[in-house]
Amino acid sequence: MHTIDEIIQSMASRGLRITDQRKTLAKLFAESPGYLAPKEVYEFMGKSYAGLSFDTVYRNLRVMEELGVLEQVMFEEGVKFKLHCREHDHHHHMICLQCGHTYPITYCPMEQTAVPDDFRVVKHKFEVFGYCKECVQEETAASER
Known part of the structure; x- marks a missing residue:
């Protein structure tokens, strides 16, 4: 931090x-x-x-x-x-929708993206949203009560 x-x-x-x-x-x-x-x-x-x-x-x-x-x-x-996270290398994130915890994705999907010849990429973002293990466990425990 x-x-x-x-x-x-x-x-x-x-x-x-x-x-x-x-x-x-x-x-x-x-x-x-x-x-x-x-x-x-x-x-x-x-x-x-x-x-x-x-x-x-x-x-x-x-x-x-x-x-x-x-x-x-x-x-x-x-x-x-x-x-901004402390990681200096280019990366993206998986983000928990409940607590906001982020996990780095070190692989960049742009490397596999077919960009048309008549398009020049100047920047990109890629985030994956879901729920971390702790939030899933909390949700499961709450629903079992």
């Missing part, structure tokens, strides 16, 4: 000005193991920063994602963010 100081240093090294709001975002994501929806981040930030707009929060999330500090994933209920 990234520390607050590591996140702040990562943002600063990429030229992002470090404001109190961004320090608070760093703390929030350092202490959150799973994915956070922009609305959750906005509600958390609103407790400390009166008058903060949703647009400002979302813009900061997008900037942090563009700089590689956060990862953005599209869930059925909308986009969510989490800290």
Whole structure:
């Protein structure tokens, strides 16, 4: 897990000005193991920063994602963010829909994708959604009660 100081240093090294709001975002994501929806981040930030707009929060999330500090994933209920994982090699994720735990997929499916000659790929994402062993066991135990 990234520390607050590591996140702040990562943002600063990429030229992002470090404001109190961004320090608070760093703390929030350092202490959150799973994915956070922009609305959750906005509600958390609103407790400390009166008058903060949703647009400002979302813009900061997008900037942090563009700089590689956060990862953005599209869930059925909308986009969510989490800290960028520490893995440096190109990889994808399997994501538990209940607890948000992620497992790296080290194989890239793009290697097996037939890309038409008249199409230039500039980036791609590949996520697999399901339930981790712990969440399946919890669900099974709850249904047996």
